[in-house]
Amino acid sequence: MNMPGDRRQRLRQSTTLNGIDFIRVDKTQTKLEVHFLNQEPGVALLQNSVKEPRITGGDAIPTVPVLPGLQWSTTPEGFPVLELHVSAPGDFSQYTLSLSSTLLDPFFSRATFSFKAHCESRLDCEQPPEDCALEQPPPPPIDYLAKDFHSFRKALSDFSALRYPEWQERSEADFGVMFLESLSSIADDLSYLQDRIAAEASLDTATQRRSLVRHARLVDYEPRPAMASQGWLWLQLREGKSGQLPAGLPVSALGPDGERIDFETGRGLxxxxxxxxxxxxxxxxxxxxxxxxxxxxxxxxATDMWIQGDGLGLFEGQWLLIDTEPRTGGNESLRALVQLTGIQKSSDPLVDDTKLTRITWRAEDALARDHDLTRTQVIGNLVPVTQGRRFRESFIVEGVPSGSRQSALVRTGPNDTLQILFPLAQAPLAWRPSSEDPNSPPRPELRVIRQDEDPPEPWTWQRSLLDAGSFETVFTVDPIRYRPVGIRHPDGTVSMDYDGDGETLRFGDGVFGEMPDEGAVFQVTYRTSVGAAGNVAADSITLFEPNGPLGEWATQASNPFATEGGADAESAESVRRLAPEAFRARRLNAVRPEDYDAAAESLPWVQRAGTVVRHTGSWHTVFTAVDPLGSESLRPEQHLELANLLGRRRIAGHEVYASAPRYVSLDLEVLVCARPDAFQGDVEEAVLEALSNKRLRNGRTGFFHVDRFTFGTPLERSVLEKEIQRAHGVAGVHHIRFRRRGFTSGFVTLSNTLTVGTDEILRVDNNPSRPERGSIKVIVEGGK
Incomplete structure (x- = not known):
């Protein structure tokens, strides 16, 4: 096939056809000289044959008219030259000059030129050759469902059969097949990575612990880690032994499966x-x-008792256990834990001047049940105990490991920064509630000390390094585990790769927290936990080494109460369910009355709250009264705590006022019929005891106990009659009448339901010394 260059050569050899060679434009841009390729046909023939020259192809000026009067001449070599004139130059476009003549070759009867050929330019004026792209074959069909090695291998095999039909070899030893399978393996890895990234990018589909934690923290929700349980331990000390027992001594219990559950004395690391x-x-x-x-x-x-002897060494603030053995056939002993507030020495002059000690304890430790002193013993030597086992590891940053000292893991982080990591060998890490604020997220049982400093420098745990300054010596704990991949480098370090959930220390990068220096040596001390399995029953923590640290002090140990507080790490399903709604769980403002009630009831000593909003003349005032647990009055510190809490959460423009509850005191008159075999005095006593405001000997509370009625709780006649009917010797209730002190003077029959206001509490103390707090009169008919 002849190309355009061949046509030009063949035209030069022709004597019957001519064609345009090039066009020259003068500096005025109005004169054009058209030079031809051949000497023959010459000017004599061309001037009679060439007609209607046309200049077209402009952008702003599409067509440039040619002035009449074509002028012909020849070059010294005898080549024809046609001179054309235009009235005005064209624009900067490429124009095409077309000549109509039978003596001109159809292809070379036109030529492109520019009126601006003499304008200054640094660009190459020669047009690049046209490159005709090869026709692309149709794309092969793509199997978008290919996701694993075998499906990728089949897809590539089908592709090669369509694109390279001459390749027929399918032996596994063939280079092409090996290369195909290598690509399939890489595609399989990338497909898995793609699926994992897509899954971990959403809270609903994430499975890795670190992904769940990061998603939850975006909405200020902190997933619960593995919590260590806590409790108390009493010790049977060796005779004559005394002193200061250090924290951290190991002791253990047997779990349901026979495995040892480790504990330590003290309250953690x-x-x-x-x-x-x-x-x-x-x-x-x-x-x-x-x-x-x-x-x-x-x-x-009771908040006090007497003990024989006076040289006992007891002190204020000491914890004692009051343990009452069960009666014959009982299930378990009755135990109470009290903290001493006073020790008073005395003697009994009537019984050989016996030396005695009176001990008193806190009001919040008041005994909940009666204790028979003939079967009661008081036990000291109480120490707190915390579940967990202690481990210690050492590592060096970008240095050569030696002995038990490992090498830190150095990885490339965001923006090419370095990440200094150290994965803990044991898991799960134990966490405990913060000692400063029980409502704040827990803290890890972890201590990190830089040993190559003099003196050794402790580094502080930070929940998020984003809150750390560039020079703060802090670290955080990521729920990630790395494991060795079996490649040992010449310097002794081992390559490690991500391996799911665990605990890894992560240090700062120099912007968010200080980055450890190269060669820095750290020692890590931490404790692990078994979570909920650490909540063992009472009298379970009894095992320790007789020749161990605790064996030097004691011969026997036991926990008087079940340990509590242990919990497994929060499940993924729980995080998915609670994290999106957590911000609604605890409101930090109060608008409606029920918001103020909820804020007040968040205090541990508040049983219930009642709120009323009134306009007091110039502004709205919120009156919130609270019902304290186990009491009818507020202590000054409680009143201050409540006022500060409500003041922080009140709405702007409202004043808050924390007040004591409004009590509704009732006088009751109860007429009952006694059974024939019951004494009237016994029946009256039984009814008064059933309706008292005290805690009864059987562990139950009287009907009008302070914790039974709270704000807005009505008095149901049916419930009251049921309680009276259960009293000893009562055959029936004839009638119940009442009057409200300060409102009515006479008694009226009690209706089915006696309602009170939302900020009022019913009260019937039946205390002759305080009649204004309500009274009960029992009239007994029948009996004997």
Whole structure:
């Protein structure tokens, strides 16, 4: 096939056809010289044959008219030259000059030129040759469902059969097949990575712990880690032994599956104090004393008792266990934990001047049940105990590991920054509630110290390094695990790769937290936890090494109460369900009355709150009254705490006023019929006891106990009659009448439901010394 260059050569050899060679434009841009390729046909023939020259192809000026009067001439070599004139030059476009003549070759009867050929330009004026692209074959069909090695291999095999039909070899040893399978393997890895990234990008589909934590933190929700349980331990000290028992001594219990569950004395890794112990406080040494046989029962609500002896070494703030053995056939002993507030020495002059000690404890530790002093013992040597096992590791940053010292993991982080990581060998890490604020997220049982400093420098745990300054020596804990991949480098370090959930220390990058120096040596001390399995039953923590650290002090140990607080790490399903709604769980403002009630009831000592909003003349005032748990009055510190809480959450323009509850005191008159075999006095006593405001000997509370009625709680006649009917010797209730003190003077029949206001609480104390707090009169008919 002949190309355009061949046509030009063939035209030069022709004597019957001519064609345009090039066009020259003068500086005025109005004169054009058209030069031809051949000498023949010459001017004599061309001037009679060439007609209607046309200049077209402009942008702003599409056509440039040619002036009449064509002028012909020849070059010194004898080539024809046609001179054309235009009235005005064209624009900067490429124009095409077309000549109509039978003596001109159809292809070379036209030529392109520019009127601006003499304008200054640094560009190459020669047009690049046209490159005709090869026709692309149709794309092969793509199997978009290919997601694993075998489907990718089949897709590539089908593609090669269509694109390279001459390649027929399918032996596994063939280079092409090996290359095909290598590509399929890479595609399989990339497909898995693509699926994993897509899954971890959403809270609903994420499975990795670190992804769940990061998603939850975006909405200020902190997933619960593995929490360590806590409890108390009493020790049977060796005879004559006393001193300060250090924290961190190991002790253990047996789990349901026979595995040992490790505990340590103290309140965790941060606890460095010692606890006073003395063999004089062993079980059986602190003997309760009753001044008279009528006082052999330590009643519910008691906050003091007497103990034989006066050289006991007891002190204020000490914790004691009051343990009452069960009666014959009982299930478990009755135990109470109290903290001493006072020790008073005395003696009994009537019984050989017996030395005695009176101990008192806090009001919040008041006994909840009656204790029989004949079966009660007082036990000291109580120390706190926390579930977990202690480990210690050491590592160096970008250095050569030696002995037990490992090398930190250095990875490339965002923006080519370095990440200094150290994965903990044991998991799960134990976490405990913050000692400063119980409502704040827990803290890890972890201590990091840089050892190559003098003195050694402790580094601080930070929940998020985004809150750290560039020079703060802090670290955080990521829920990630790295494992060795089996490649050991010449310097002794081992390559590690991501391996799911675990615990890894991550240090700062120099912008958010200080980056450790190269060669820095750190020691990590941490404790692990078994989570919910650490909530063991009472009398389970009894195992320790007789020749171990604790064995030097004690011969026996046990936990008087079940340990509590242990919890497994929050499940993925729980995080997905709670994280999006967590911001609604705890409101930090109050608008409606029920918002103020909820804020007040968040205090642990508030049973219930009642709020009323009134306009007091110039502004709205919010009156919030609270019902304290186990009491009818507010202590000054409680009143201040409530006022500060409501003041922080009130709406702008409203004043808050925290007040004591409004009590509705009732006087009741109850007429009952006694059974024939019951004494009237016994029936009256039983009814008064059933309707009292005290805690009864059987552990139940009286009908009008302070915690039974709260704001807005009505008095149901049917419930009241049921309680009276259950009293000893009552055959029936004839009628119940009442009057409200301060409102009515006469008694009226009690209706089915006696309602009170939302800020009012019913009260019937039946205390003769305080008649304004309500009274009960029981009239008994029948009986004997």
């Amino acid at each position: 941060e606890d460095t104090q010692s606890y006073p112990v003395d063999s004089r406080w062993n079980p059986g040494k602190l003997i309760p004393y009753a001044w008279d046989d009528s006082e052999r029962c330590l009643p519910a609500g």
